Amino acid sequence: MKRRTLLASAAMGLMLASGAFAQGMDKVKACFVYVGPIGDGGWTYQHHQGALAVQEKFGDKVEIQYQENVPEGADAERVLTQMALGGCNIIFTTSFGYMDATNAVAAKFPDVKFEHATGFKREHPNVSTYNARFYEGRAVEGLIAGRMTKSNKIGYIGSFPIPEVIMGINSYYLAAKKVNPDVQLSVVWAFTWFDPAKEADSAKALIDQGVDVIASHTDSTAPLAEAAKTGGKVIGFGQASDMAVPEYMPTPRVTSIIDNWAPYYVERVGALLDGTYEQKDTWAGIGGGEVQIGEITEAIPAEVKAEAEALRDAIGAGTLHPFTGPINKQDGSPWLAEGATAPDGDLLGMGFYVEGITGDIPQ
CATH class of the missing domain: 3.40.50.2300 (Response regulator)
Structure with missing residues (x-):
């Protein structure tokens, strides 16, 4: 009986979490995993500019967290797990080599949204992918x-x-x-x-x-x-x-x-806030401004x-x-x-x- 009660409680928690996303959220914790330092002057710098644009757009409705210099492999899975446990509502994994780790952790945290840059695997409903041409x-x-x-x-x-x-x-x-x-x-x-x-x-x-x-x-x-x-x-x-x-x-x-990631990051966090978030695959280029x-x-x-x-x-x-x-x-x-x-x-x-x-x- 106790086990059934625990399962029912877990199911209710997932339903509530899903409902929160569908109805919008008062505040979003958006987290970013970077393969290099934010001062690299290139790839990671530009992703971080996108994160800062999210903070500027939504102000105190959004909390930003990030971790730099995360190797592609087992370390990435550990970092993602810590972020999910730490209350991140959406996690952007910003390098191709994070693909398998992203999907592995997403399976364990179905109420967290995962966004993987430049990848193609969307093995779970809470994983989206985005890329630039x-x-x-x-x-x-x-x-x-x-x-x-x-x-x-x-x-x-x-x-x-x-x-x-x-x-x-x-x-x-x-x-x-x-x-x-x-x-x-x-x-x-x-x-x-x-x-x-x-x-x-x-x-x-x-x-x-x-x-x-x-x-x-x-x-x-x-x-x-x-x-x-x-x-x-x-x-x-x-x-x-x-x-x-x-x-x-x-x-x-x-x-x-x-690489102009800011519009995409603003769009995706905004979709969590207003309840319009859906799984997607995006590959934009010069025409889309990315x-x-x-x-x-x-x-x-x-x-x-x-x-x-x-x-x-x-x-x-x-x-x-x-x-x-x-x-x-x-x-x-x-x-x-x-x-x-x-x-x-x-x-x-x-x-x-x-x-x-x-x-x-x-x-």
């Missing part, structure tokens, strides 16, 4: 790289060989190749999201190969710092945040991809700037897709026919280079 911004960078390279050698610093990164490399190369058929791409894998020393070494390796334009999918300004040492011979791009600091402008940072292109500096000729802005606007308007055929895979096998555009499923599972890129993707 970074590859759209990579196309704009690629156009600039193809136009600006003097050596015809452009470079890319990859973090980890996951689809998000691979599609960015492919988009960057295709856009560069379209405006400069002689361009060659070198990729260096740093195997880190944030490690300034490794990122600097990766940039040095590319520069030693004769690369004079470097894009990166890592989180610090270290690649720009290495480019700056060349006295204007090498240019690069801000990654995840604008990185528009005086020592890197007008060169080597000639523009940037800015991917922004930073100021293109005067180091870029006016005609190239105009061309890059026109590409940005066409992508944002939906009249141009960075992956439009004909495109073959690296081995020469057909992927997209003339005029065909890449299905989202192909991009989200991308594990191949396009034709023209040399080297192997690490396994």
